[in-house]
Amino acid sequence: MASVDVALATISFKRKIAYKSTWIFSVVFGGWSLLAGLAVWNHLIGDGEMGGYDWQAMKAYLIIGFLTSTLAWAGSDWEMANRILDGLVAVDLTKPVDFQRARAGEYIGGMLASVPAALIGTAAAVVLFRPAGPVSPLAAALTAVSLLLIFPLAFGISYLSILTCFVTQRYLGIQWARDTMLAFFSGMMVPLALMPGWLQGVAWSLPFVHFTTTPASIYLGRVGTAGALGLLAAQAAWAVGLWVLGRLIWSQLVKKVTVHGG
Amino acid sequence: MADTTTHPVRHAGGVYGRSIVAQIRAITEYPADFWVMASAGVMWNVLQFAFLTVLFAAVPDVAGWRYHEMLMLSGLLTVAAGSTALLCDGIWSTGTYVLKGEIDYRITRPAPVVVQVASSHIGMQGFGEVAFGLVMAVYGWIGAGMGLAAVPAGVLGLACAIVIECALITMLCAVNFWIKGTNSVFAFVMLDLQHNAMTLPLALFPAAVKLVTMFVLPVAFVNFVPVAVLTGHLGPWWLVGPPLAAAASVLAAVGVYRLGLRSYDSSGH
Numbered sequence: 001m002a003s004v005d006v007a008l009a010t011i012s013f014k015r016k017i018a019y020k021s022t023w024i025f026s027v028v029f030g031g032w033s034l035l036a037g038l039a040v041w042n043h044l045i046g047d048g049e050m051g052g053y054d055w056q057a058m059k060a061y062l063i064i065g066f067l068t069s070t071l072a073w074a075g076s077d078w079e080m081a082n083r084i085l086d087g088l089v090a091v092d093l094t095k096p097v098d099f100q101r102a103r104a105g106e107y108i109g110g111m112l113a114s115v116p117a118a119l120i121g122t123a124a125a126v127v128l129f130r131p132a133g134p135v136s137p138l139a140a141a142l143t144a145v146s147l148l149l150i151f152p153l154a155f156g157i158s159y160l161s162i163l164t165c166f167v168t169q170r171y172l173g174i175q176w177a178r179d180t181m182l183a184f185f186s187g188m189m190v191p192l193a194l195m196p197g198w199l200q201g202v203a204w205s206l207p208f209v210h211f212t213t214t215p216a217s218i219y220l221g222r223v224g225t226a227g228a229l230g231l232l233a234a235q236a237a238w239a240v241g242l243w244v245l246g247r248l249i250w251s252q253l254v255k256k257v258t259v260h261g262g
Numbered sequence: 263m264a265d266t267t268t269h270p271v272r273h274a275g276g277v278y279g280r281s282i283v284a285q286i287r288a289i290t291e292y293p294a295d296f297w298v299m300a301s302a303g304v305m306w307n308v309l310q311f312a313f314l315t316v317l318f319a320a321v322p323d324v325a326g327w328r329y330h331e332m333l334m335l336s337g338l339l340t341v342a343a344g345s346t347a348l349l350c351d352g353i354w355s356t357g358t359y360v361l362k363g364e365i366d367y368r369i370t371r372p373a374p375v376v377v378q379v380a381s382s383h384i385g386m387q388g389f390g391e392v393a394f395g396l397v398m399a400v401y402g403w404i405g406a407g408m409g410l411a412a413v414p415a416g417v418l419g420l421a422c423a424i425v426i427e428c429a430l431i432t433m434l435c436a437v438n439f440w441i442k443g444t445n446s447v448f449a450f451v452m453l454d455l456q457h458n459a460m461t462l463p464l465a466l467f468p469a470a471v472k473l474v475t476m477f478v479l480p481v482a483f484v485n486f487v488p489v490a491v492l493t494g495h496l497g498p499w500w501l502v503g504p505p506l507a508a509a510a511s512v513l514a515a516v517g518v519y520r521l522g523l524r525s526y527d528s529s530g531h
Contacts, residue, residue, distance in 0.1 A: 032451065036458040039466045044321060051320075078445060168295045172354060173347070173387030177302035184309040190316050199316070 004097060005105040012076050012109030031121060034066040037188070038129065051193030057220050059131035064219060065188045065212040067122045068147065072154035072211060073179065074114030075107040081162040081171035093254070100159065100246055107155045135221030142228045146215040149235045153210060156242025157182070163246065166253040186211040207238040277373040281381035282349075289386060296386050303344060303390025307398055310336045310461065325463040330405030331493045336461045337399025338485040342423035343453060344391025350428050352382030356522075357438030357446050363529030376432065376519045412492050415501060419488025422504035426484050429511035432519060439522030456481050463495075476503075483507035 041058045044050060053061060080103050083089050092099050125131075134140035161178045165171055183189050185208035192200050192213050203209050214235055218228040268276075289296055314336065318329040327335075356379055359365050368378045403416070434449035441447075460481055464472050475482040483504045490496040 032455050033458045036455075036462070036467075039459075039468075040324075040462055043325060043466050082444075164298060168298050169292060170295075170299065170351075170383065170385060172351075173299045173302040173385055176387065177305040180306040180309050184313060189309075189313045194320050195316050196319075199312070 005101065008102055008105035009109030009112070012079070012106035013113045015079075016074070016076070016110045016113035031066070031125075033069070033188075034062060034125060037062045037065070051191045052222070053191060053193070056130075056132040059129050060133075060220060061191065061212070061216045062188075063122060063125045063129070063131055064143075064216045065186065066125065067118055068150055068186075068211045068215060069182070069188065070118040070121065071111055071114060071147070072150055072182070074111050074118070075154060075158055076103075076110040077107070077158040077162055077175065078171065079106065079110075080159070081165045081174075084162065084165040085169070085171065089254075100243075100250060103159060104152075104155050107158060108151055111151055111154065132220065134219050138225065139218055139221055139228070142225075142232065143215050143219040145232055146210070146218055146235060149232065149239060150211060150215075152239035153207060153235060153242070156239055156246060157207060159246045160242065160249065163249050163253055166256045181206075182208045182211060185209060187213040187216075207242065210235040210238060273372075274374050274377045278377045278381050281378070282384065285381065285384040289384060296389070299386035300390035300393075303347070303387030303392075304394045305390075306457070307336070307340050307391065307394040310340075311398060325465040326495070327463045327493075328406070330402040331489065331495075332461070332463075333402030334399050334406065334489045334493070335402075335485050337395045337397070337402055338420065338423055338489055339456055339460055340391050340395030341399060341420065342427040342484050343456070344388040344395055345424040346428050346431050347385030347388030347391065349424070350380035350432060351385035351388070353380045353432050353435045354385075354446055354449065355379065355382060356435040357442070358444045360438055360526065361442055361444060361529060365523070365526055366528055369523070369526075375523055376516070380432065406493060408492065415492060416488070418501070419492070419504055422508040423484045423488065425508040426480060426504070426511045429508070429515040430479065430481065433511070433515040436515070436519040436522040439525055452479065452481065456484070460484065460486055480507040480511060 038059065041050075041062065042055065045053065045055050045058055047055070049055075050058075083092065083103075089099070092102070095102075134143060157178065161174050162171065164174050168174065185203045185206050187203070187209065188211075192203050192209065195203065203213075210231070214231045217223050218231065223231060311333070314329060314332050317324070318332075322328075324332065353376075359368070359379060365375065365379075368375045371378060430452060431449045434452055435446040437448045438446055459467065459471070460475070464475065464482060464486055472482070475486075487496065487500055487503050491498060491500050
């Protein structure tokens with residue numbers, strides 16, 4: 001990793017924590033989704049089970065989803081989008097730094113700024129709700145690997161979403177659509193096990209599934225060691241694939257750059 | 263030179279109308295932008311539709327609410343949220359304008375700042391949200407076996423929902439006058455809360471949530487209360503709630519935005 005990558009990540013990290021009140025509020029309120037999910041599934045599952053999840057397992061499932069989504073969307077996607085929308089991307093093109101790699105450094109720096117708060121929030125949720133534990137120490141270790149892979153995966157998805165700003169005037173709607181797709185196809189809204197077969201097929205063919213279903217399946221032992229390694233390989237492949245796809249799309253869309261009508 | 267001798271409300275309405283028309287003209291210059299954003303707006307509805315369909319394949323009802331009633335909940339919320347994108351999407355830029363000192367320019371112009379900021383942009387995702395939200399609400403309405411007699415109450419609920427949503431988002435975006443940042447975190451959290459919790463029956467949540475969503479930040483009056491009245495989960499006298507909540511929300515939004523402007527000290531301080 002070059003020093004420029006570290007420098008960009010550090011700047012992004014400092015920028016994220018500079019607006020402390022905004023940062024703290026965004027983390028605190030992120031817990032609302034978790035509480036809403038817990039209320040719904042507590043009511044639906046009761047003492048029984050749905051899709052193979054009993055209440056203890058569902059609590060673990062939802063808390064893992066909370067942790068991954070808090071980490072995933074703490075990156076600097078708005079800063080990336082604004083560089084394109086404001087035309088600063090034209091200046092970036094003159095710099096001796098690869099645009100995608102520079103944005104990746106900034107994005108990861110922003111994500112790292114959220115790690116302490118995400119961990120504290122998760123620890124609080126574990127203490128309060130006492131979910132099921134990992135099925136084995138190996139499963140816990142592999143879950144941690146899956147969580148680490150979310151960093152490049154989240155960047156890949158965010159980078160593709162901000163590239164749409166070359167053909168749009170606003171990022172908010174794109175962000176909303178992306179977050180919705182993540183919530184649904186990751187299994188956060190409803191576990192994949194409850195979906196019909198064809199919809200499960202669609203979900204497994206998209207990268208979003210690795211944000212909740214993959215780490216939760218490994219953690220809860222819904223897949224064996226071989227299955228877990230396979231899921232991690234798929235997750236890593238998506239991270240690489242999205243990086244390459246981002247580069248290909250960038251090479252086409254950058255031709256559309258017009259600054260102030262020029 | 264603007265004619266400031268006319269009634270202030272009519273003048274503000276005129277400025278708002280001209281600004282929105284200018285934005286619509288701008289939209290026609292970017293057709294790709296329109297279609298990308300409108301499709302993005304439809305996304306939430308499609309996936310919410312899928313979520314409810316998957317959920318109700320496994321359970322017959324959720325806290326006494328059936329499939330078509332839940333579709334109405336989601337549909338009405340989307341129409342209200344989508345309407346804010348069409349009517350006052352610029353308000354989301356309040357934080358950016360405050361940070362960059364761009365409120366200065368708007369203070370010097372002879373029109374209310376909140377009107378100028380609100381009409382500075384149209385969120386094209388709103389076209390998709392409103393269109394598909396209406397489809398979802400009407401499909402739920404028909405599926406729930408509701409007739410034409412309830413239409414006036416439905417229209418009242420819809421109008422109040424749009425007013426409440428616009429007012430609450432304006433109020434929460436105004437928080438950026440004090441808590442500086444380009445992102446309107448509070449408004450975004452409210453929308454997130456609505457999409458997570460207000461698409462479900464309130465009976466699922468603790469009493470504190472019911473109190474907050476009805477009497478502190480009255481998001482329950484956007485979709486839950488009107489749909490609950492229409493479907494018989496709440497008594498008809500609850501129908502006075504949405505107009506009252508709309509009036510209170512508008513007063514709160516105007517008051518908070520004015521207070522924000524008083525504390526505004528441009529950029530670099």
